[in-house]
Amino acid sequence: MKYLEDNSLIFSRYDLFREQKEERTHRFSHDALLQEVAEHVIHGDDEKIITIVDQALEYKRPEEVIREGLIPGMDEVSRLWGEGIYFLPQVVLSADAMLEGITRCEEKMGRPMEKKGKVITHTAEGDIHDIGQLIVNALLRAAGYEVINLGVDVPVDLVVRSCQQHRPILLGGTALMTTTMTAFPRIAARLKHLNLQIPFVCGGGAVNEDFTAGFDLGIWGKEASWAVGIAEDALQGMTWSQIREKWNG
């Protein structure tokens, strides 16, 4: 087979073009000894981090290790992700590392660290496409939320009951199939009926803005990282309709 020498007329490698334009800014500054803890978070090293955290805990309070080591590390990761420098696995591995570190600190404190708030996530009844949900979970956990993961193919009933029980600040749903996403309006109706005005962010390939606009509580979540932004807004007390106004439309 003949092969072309020059492909530039056939396709353009915009990824290389952008790479040239970006200065890759991995710089990160932080002082003191907790710097190392933070760096292990940033590099997503969930094995070595235990050793380092243990060292730090010898002369720092666990609250400090969390506040000045683990969290700033994860903040930097969020920045790198937000700026398009980090890729998803880096974020997930960092989150894993941070969570390992936090568990260690919690053991020391004798009680769980306080989370920003509870979020329930699930994949729609009949649907087993859960990668999107896994990403959402990882990002939410990384951002300091307690995630109650109901898993995949979750009956409408179970979702509603869990909301009654946990009163989350946000409910997340993932559906990749048009024949499963129909569970979402049913959930929303039940929640409204129970007067649980929980913002319900729905994402996954099948879902689009028009669909979620069709029922109360529904907000369209285009990308996994929206879950975090929307959770922040919910935490600030915005109602579902204010959130929808802001993120959709």
Add this chain to the structure above:
Amino acid sequence: MKYLEDNSLIFSRYDLFREQKEERTHRFSHDALLQEVAEHVIHGDDEKIITIVDQALEYKRPEEVIREGLIPGMDEVSRLWGEGIYFLPQVVLSADAMLEGITRCEEKMGRPMEKKGKVITHTAEGDIHDIGQLIVNALLRAAGYEVINLGVDVPVDLVVRSCQQHRPILLGGTALMTTTMTAFPRIAARLKHLNLQIPFVCGGGAVNEDFTAGFDLGIWGKEASWAVGIAEDALQGMTWSQIREKWNG
């Protein structure tokens, strides 16, 4: 350029296949002298038909010429069209011929022939795609209806006013653009408001069943010939919802 000898692996000429299967049944039987009138309708000869009709009118009453010559001719045309033998232009030319003949008979009677009923047709506001409407008009006229043709780009107001004035048994609308078909529900709402429960058949490329199912009075007209069938049903007194039930869904 190289050309293939045998194309049978590339495409199949299903039109030729079907043609072989059909026995082409142009047979037509009718007795008496009016046979010739009918045949001129069937052949769509709108020039010679005048001469023949004039001859017939010398010893037949105009009502008879219509009833036993022109109409049976057109019925045969409808049959040929319905069976997939006649093409549209043949039908249109036959209709033209029949209408010429009827006009001649009406002159003789000194009054217009009684039509089966009135139908109003129009192309939606903002839309100039009117071929579909022209076909509908031709088929309705051929079937003995009085067609009030409001033309193209017809304001909602005018359609509503014409319905008030003429009280048609059926309203037809054509829209080829998704940005113009939105006039239909507005018309329907106004008609309902005036308590004019006129079945409103909407056709044209942009319109589909889901769309017309979305508003009262609306019926989806897939093909031009449906206009005739639906007019018959309206004439029999079926309501718009019965008609919709029968033709759509």
Add this chain to the structure above:
Amino acid sequence: MQLSKTMAYARAEEMMFGTCLYPVTTRRGMCLGGGEVIPEIVVHPRAGSEKSLKTLLREFERGYNDALERCVSIGHPHVCLEIEHVAQMTQKTEWGEDVAAQTVSLMDRYEERYGIVSGCRFTIADLRKPDMVHMRDSDRSQRVLEAIAACARHADMVAIESIGGKEIFDHAIIRNDVTGLLFAQAVLGGRDMQWLWPQIVAIAERHNCLPSGDTSCAHANTAMFMAGGYHGREIPHTLAAISRAISVSNTLVAYECGATGPGKNCAYENPIIKAITGVPVSCEGKSSACAHSDFCGNAIAAVCDLWSNEAVEYHSMFGGTTAAVFTEMLGYDTALMNTAINLGYEKELQACMVNSDRYRDPQSYILCPDIAWEIGKVVVEHHQSLYSRARAAALKCGELIFGDDKLQLTTYEHDALRHYMADLEKLPADEGNFIDLCLERYARIHGFRRESYGL
């Protein structure tokens, strides 16, 4: 105005996709017809988005953003965005202008960010309804020209699908009346364009915008649409083929008045236009199935310089919005063609395209490069009048269809074509006589007024 007397291409074999004799360059520096086939994506706003300027802007922004984003996502080097006005955008000049301005700034943003060079073409809606207004002298004609100016200020290219002669055409096409087609398309449509196009060219040039082209959409495409499918029974396919051949006479007028190309995507007559004029042309076939079916899905690509989807309504699919999806598909189609060019296999690929559809239907047959060229040839040979060249094209078209045994016809099609040929033969040779005949025959047709065409 001079009617074309010569063929730009001396032989059909010289015509090839991606290259034309007279390439053009947009103000952003995108070259059309200069060795590369470029995808041309058209996205149509959803029902309801025409409610307000705001919703319409939003709809177009999404659509064309998705298109550009998909290009940079998978690597399509160039893209042309075509925006077809919905009536409201031509009616309200600011609407058309705002959409144009927004589109251009979107393109600039993408160029800056990713280095992608794109182009845009605006096709104004021809609002002049021949049966309602005077075609040359009415508010509507004014509005159309203003809309063109408003777009030309921003756009790389402007175009129109002019509808002169539509009132007669509509009457004739459903009556098997080939005389009416000749009158509607060549005499009326052509004359209308001779009035319209010098104005468009002047406006476009004033704004450094390309006056791209026109199409016989109101005639030949209506016919094609009606002659769709092997079992359709609206009009004979041979009549649609003849209408297409006739359309060359009027579509050509735009270029004779100074249009530069690229010819409008929906002008299926473009292979013939390219043979005569050498301008770049946009074509559409299989990837415009979203807008209408045709019998020349591959063959029509044989000599295209842009490759289009005609129009797809904006909405979501599993793989993204239709805007993104069709951009991806068009871009891969053109990548295949461009690879062929670069590998030196363009002749082979072209042969595959042509053979795929050559004998599918009379309508595809006459658009194969060799046949297209032959029709073009009689058009330039009969340059006495718009009418004479159209009649010659129609006769040649029938002759070629009858002349190739491999092109099978059903009995019905065969009889129909024999009929048209007989009608065509009987017509006068001279345009003046023909016009007299038609003015008499069509005087009574609803909405026809001769003054609209300066007759």
Add this chain to the structure above:
Amino acid sequence: MQLSKTMAYARAEEMMFGTCLYPVTTRRGMCLGGGEVIPEIVVHPRAGSEKSLKTLLREFERGYNDALERCVSIGHPHVCLEIEHVAQMTQKTEWGEDVAAQTVSLMDRYEERYGIVSGCRFTIADLRKPDMVHMRDSDRSQRVLEAIAACARHADMVAIESIGGKEIFDHAIIRNDVTGLLFAQAVLGGRDMQWLWPQIVAIAERHNCLPSGDTSCAHANTAMFMAGGYHGREIPHTLAAISRAISVSNTLVAYECGATGPGKNCAYENPIIKAITGVPVSCEGKSSACAHSDFCGNAIAAVCDLWSNEAVEYHSMFGGTTAAVFTEMLGYDTALMNTAINLGYEKELQACMVNSDRYRDPQSYILCPDIAWEIGKVVVEHHQSLYSRARAAALKCGELIFGDDKLQLTTYEHDALRHYMADLEKLPADEGNFIDLCLERYARIHGFRRESYGL
């Protein structure tokens, strides 16, 4: 069960679209891989149509009727209808069976009326959720087998997208964990198929239905989807390429258990599968943009025997329903390929396809016939175990990507791949040792249970 030891094709150059070494014929007499590429259309029911059996039947009837109608409308000689079960159709055996019966009678009606020969494939939904049920011993496993039997009674072909190993894969893919991919796909996925496929083959044969094939959709396609676009940041494209190479180890199992082909459309690993087995394969590229984007829109067609759109949701477009529109497009794509075959230009067309995408992305690179063949070669050379052949494929894949200068990588991709290669090198050679290592490492992963895989 014997793992493949030899290549069906001695050289990559012998592989061509439309032809395979072991063509199959459906019960209606449609031959696949026997010299002609056949379009395979998949239509997906709209939201809400799963409400009742009646609405679902209606939806499928419309969709596939439109597809067949469009074929006879423009002349596509053959078509294959694929129906992918939504969960309800596998859950309720009668639903699946009724849809199958209805589809077959529709096909018969069209054959009788127009002479068009079509085929149909039913892809059952794999309901066994590894994190919830025992994969081999649960109601859900029973239901899946019953659904296959119900369809096999009517269908020409049955298929499945089996999801063994998904629980580990999901964990690993978002952690850059190539060890986890090997374990999930080759060890778990492969073992699951070794349990499942002998049963499918037996059922299908009992009903004179073709046990067509499987795909690594749950793994390699998930990875591909996440590695979509030049600017996506979900996972590195090189990881998706490696996941694809690994997938050969499991997808191959179906054929080793007696599947006959055609390989499932969404198995992008099919060029490698064809090189090893010689069975016909279905592929999808540009015309499946409606379902997902990819970097090999043309290249993936290079050796296909069927050409598919993956799936398009049923709804209206200007040119007809999506079912009709995509059937038209696929049919024209295949017409182009079939014309090339008949003109003797297939090598040239194939070269255009391959060059169009070869260097677009690592993911398209490794699916070009020559590279695919080389990966296949190491797979058969390392036939000791599912694991060893998968690891060899992964290493070879990385080596080939690094080995071709024309395939440019961003620094990030380059670093990522170097990392994976290092990880792969470090792994034990022996499957037993590898399994021990993984059982320890992944013991805690949510929902993983070794018994599901007979470990």
